[in-house]
Amino acid sequence: MTRLARVDMDAVAPLYPSDKVAGRVAGRGAHFEWSPPETSIHSRDPIPYRQPTEAETILPSFVDLAGLKSGRLTVMGIAVESISPGQRWVVRCVCGSYEVRRARYLKACAAGQKTGDNEAMCLACAYTRRLQNGRFNPKKAAAAAEAIQNCIR
Template identity: 60%
Template sequence: MSYRQVDFDAVAPLMPFDKTASQVAGKGEHFHWEPPENSNYSADPIPFRRPSREELIKPSFVDLTGKKIGRFTVMGVASEIPSNGNGQRWVVRCQCSAYETRKAKVIKAHLDGTSRSEEPPMCCCCSYTRKLQLGYHNPKKAAAAAEAIIGQSR
């Protein structure tokens, strides 16, 4: 097994993550991250619109456009994703330039400070990278990577 076959996700928690290490690692092998199937993650802008006049006059409606929560900035109401009675969907932009949708209820909970989440809101890619930096990893992948490295050095 060559080093190219070693899964970066398994080795990443074992690597130091400071400025110098990231510059060195950035020049070598990298991994390709795929968003979860059920997420509305996109590297390209997701179509959104401003709240309509009818929405703005409703007493229960809160205009969240421009609000900042965690790494997100609320861009507008998702125009191509229907609410289906589950709450209005809003397009948010992460600091890493990725776009996702979030329900108004979740955004309001973070703004009010009533959210149960300890982590600041971030896109699924930033969340995954953060978990790797904190040392969360798949033990089976780590064991396979370690075995490949040990086998390579023999």
């Protein structure tokens, strides 16, 4: 008798994926646990932002991006706290998460340079989209498969 024959099906059945996409992702060992890179700011809670000041609006190079909608992102305002030099804008994705993006990225989205597969979205949505399209990290998938094998033993 193999080890898998001793597994109770009532305990395993709830672990099966519930739809086509989940089945495709789970079949490869990939999963949706995601954490943002350390260099970016991603939060489910609102990130503090402010409106442009009068001094900023007078500058000829300044473009007010507040309220701009591009792809899945809506620009809320200028980030109050910035971890790096340069102007950063707080954006809200349709999934409800908040991120901080550079003005250069948002201007490129507004100009239409981000279209098709490069639709503007938060990092979590982009990760999910990559998994849905079949692009995943084989090293992470192999590590997840090994962890499952170790749990079965």
